[in-house]
Amino acid sequence: MQRQGSGDDSVAVPLRAAGVVLLAAHLALVAWTSLRPVDVAWVSATNLRPLEGIRADFELGWWQGARRVVQDLLMLAPLGFLLPLIGGRLRASWFFSLVRCTAAGALVSMWIGLLQTYVPGQVVDIDSLLLNSLGVLLAHLAVVPWARSALRRRRAAGAQEVVPVAEEAQGPTPTIAGVGFAPWGEALRRP
Template identity: 50%
Template sequence: MRAAGAVLLVAHLLIVGWLMLRPRTVPWVPAANFRPLATIRAELAHGPWEAVQSLGGAVLLLAPLGFLLPMAAGRLNVSPLGSMARTVFAGAMVALAIELLQTAVPGRVPDVDMAILNTAGVALAHLLVVPGVRSRLRRKEDAPARPTPTITRVGIAPQADALSGSRTYL
């Protein structure tokens, strides 16, 4: 489970890096946004459906980190609040790194609202997936072992004969 989580995490980060850090050829570039919630308010002014369409990608971009990071860690018995805090912090740092790296890429501009939405996607995915999966895996791990089947007509052999390893024929 841990190895699969690490491989999927690296693959996802490579895809996100390729999507977000490659240059774009555009005739003009909007100004960088360093005011929190300015882009979100501007998109909501166009209507809720348009806002969902344009901002939904930012929420979904890093959302898989919400369950891939705990999956790569591979721990079942951890504090839910601690796990959430670690995952959201790591997601926020990845989002911040992407926004900072975009300053050096032609055609890309940093936007603090995209980092906020990316972090919200990580938190939402963690809340929706991780607690349920962890509880299911814990139940599976704590399931009692099945008792050894016995045949009722055949009694248990005497302990000396069964465990001694010596063969007595008389």
């Protein structure tokens, strides 16, 4: 039985290890930027209505709203391609891979929102959760199908360069006549 992720349809171990290091660095950066206390004179209320915070930011100005949308889209977007890289499967269903990555992005975003409730000056916003999940989804769609097909083509090109050893050069496999499943089977038979 093979372990999951091993075999011909998996990414090389150094590439997966690099993905783990990059994921850890990215999550540390996300934690540092979103979970540090902020000194403000006042804090807005928690937003649990979808798209209400985005609408309020666009009312303050187009630049303010666009900056917030882009910032929230990009915050967890690297999860969209780092998680499949760590998984290492080249021949995975694109739909289930997309669902897994988006769900993982939503869970990370929910954990960040939960932890923000304990940090002074940080406020939970449902729009951030939605935009973070959408960013993971878009990054996955933009990178993973292309990267998997490129890696499969590269692996196929590498496999074609390998020259198989001809059986004629080694000779046929020797066989012994009269030897069955168990050579001592004749001795154990009862008359």
